[in-house]
Amino acid sequence: MSPDLKPKKWAGALRAVTLGAGSRRPLAVGGGSGLPLHTFEAAFPHRPVLALEIADVDPPRWVESVRQPWEGVLGRPAEAARRAVERFGADLLLVNLMGTHPDRGNRSPEQAAADVCAVLEAVHVPLMVKGPGAGKKQNEVLARVAENCRGEGLALHSATNEDYKTLAAIAVAYGHVLVAESPIDVNIAKQLNILLADANVDLNRVLIDPLTGGLGYGLEYTYSVMERIRLAALGGDAMLNCPIVCLEGEEAWKAKEATVSAGKEPNWGGQRERGIHWEVATAMALIEAGAEVLVLRHPEALARIRKQLDSWFSETPGGAPCR
């Protein structure tokens, strides 16, 4: 008897989606024809890519250990972007326009577009752009950004089941990628992609955001939903085979376990190291479950995850060279 596994062959594969166009260095993600990280039996034309998160305003909820690497550039998106790419080696960036939220600064669509343009000037990696959350303001903000930055292949975050028509139209009109967000639910993820396809969105221009539960706060739900989406995609479901993006850093750093000081919880150990471990553990589990784009927050977490990925993908194009 031989313990050698027969390679698993699947009917389907992930779509490959290219992020960035125009003045961007394009970055393709997805396209794999096997379970995540199963490079021993399946082909993966592109490696998972790692983003860092840049905010338009000084983020009010970031704890000191997360702020520290960004000292001097918080709330200055162009400078932060340069640091994220040049010093921290991000493959792409998420510009979080949190300051446009009516309760968090209420910055105008014009200001938002100016911020994104400034980041486009500063770096050449592809951008994801996150609005203030589903609703009228988000549509206004992302519409203006999409128009002013036409042809740059931005990934617009995010269309939802309840509110997708405006974003679908502007993504198509101005040549951007659309992130389709569903609430940890395979059926809704699929339904939303069907709606987007009906709205003339090319699914080769769509990423799925399955909604990330951070470690200890619903990670297991996201983990299993991602595995199920991947299985459906590999089984040939053309409505679920878009690459997955996880907004991991944001969720990991919401946990009190990542942020509470050792003074307050002596058994929990040092906060700085614990917080980064928390983010790394969340990120690593999500990569195993099939994240193709991972948005991190702490640069050290990014460096550690990149080192892990190099073990599988050091010869695979996409993503920054290993350093």
Place this chain on the structure above:
Amino acid sequence: MPLTGLQIFKLLPNTNCKKCGYPTCLTFAMKLAAGKESLEKCPDASPESKAALGAASAPPIRRVTIGRGERALTVGEETVFFRHEKTFVRRPGLFQTFDPARLAAVERDVRLDRWRGIRIERAGETFQVDGIAVVETPGAPQAAVDAALAAAGRGFPVAILAATLPGAAAVAERVKEDRPLLVPPAGADLEGYAGLAVRLGIPLVVGAPDLRSLADRAREAEREGVSDILLEPPGADPRALHHSLTAIRRGALDRIHPGLGHPVFLRVGAGEIEKAVLGITKFASLLALADSGGETWLPLWTLRQNIYTDPQKPLQMDPGLYAIGEPNDRSPLLVTSNFSLTYFIVSTEAEATGVACHLAVVDAEGLSVLTAWSAGKFSGDRVAQALRQMKAADRVSHRTVIIPGYVPAISGELEDALGDGWRVLVGPQEASDIAPFFRDVWEPLGRELEAKP
């Protein structure tokens, strides 16, 4: 691989004697295949048939117990590759690697006592150090013996990370009653360690440089009489380790080689959190961790809790009144469902506001607020009853309850059911809007209430 009804039928005498209670052997075979009957009911089944059927119905991954008493660790008997297929059953043990070679007895005991005392409560579970992996160092034979005795004496299951066969034997002899796990060094000759494990009746870790020899050596250890085996997967880098872990689980479930049907043991060196994450998510059953301390334990313990939660059961919180910060009788009172994901999101967001508050978690059978409401589990009457049971009226003086923004429909019914001057405030739909809600709605209201006592 379980047998089909027809395969089982071929193993039966085909006499249709009805002694099993079924009209034909084929009917009985179908019941067996469905797991609804036992072969015991067929008095004429041959020993060969019994053996064949027994082997086919044995769990694909053996069960192994390490240690004894209430802290004993039992692993194995997993049946799936993906947790959503059913569930992962036996959560892996996270052992603390402990090298006592250069430690004075006092310092050794201080560390063991500290590890023994660590308790972290999280979401209804108590985390603790599951066991001690004692490092045996050549030249310091007594240190490992004493450390193993001290660990076992504190109730810890013990693993022996051996360097030499005589050294390991000296340790194992002394704690053999406590079923220690014997872990030979990399590249060790199997025979000596297998002999020791057989002689003392203790579990053994089998390692090898590649999968094929791993499976063969596990088989060999079994033939030599080792009854409880853990496999140490080859893999010098993450990719190779992931491949072995995956192949062992898949190979065991597909029964491609009997040597793969054992739980997995993994050593995790200092600064290797990522390796531990890979082990916990990808099927390892026992990890010996070099790092210690909350910053290492808390993420890993939490990850294990997440991955080994039964995905078929919605994770539920115990209903009750939870304190966010240190609330007093003027603090806001929020109500939500006991679906744990809802609870986690609401409590995290409420905590982030910096405003202390009371969070009433109502038994909604583990459904989210909107789903529970549509199913009649989050009605005004039900919420009112829950608030009375948790004596909310004794905890706040303002008699105001904030309900989720998704269920404004229950506010009238809830106000009526509570009576007694209670009023209902409709809060935000999304937990992330609790902060602005506190600022724009609750605080002005609080000032108003303060103004007219």
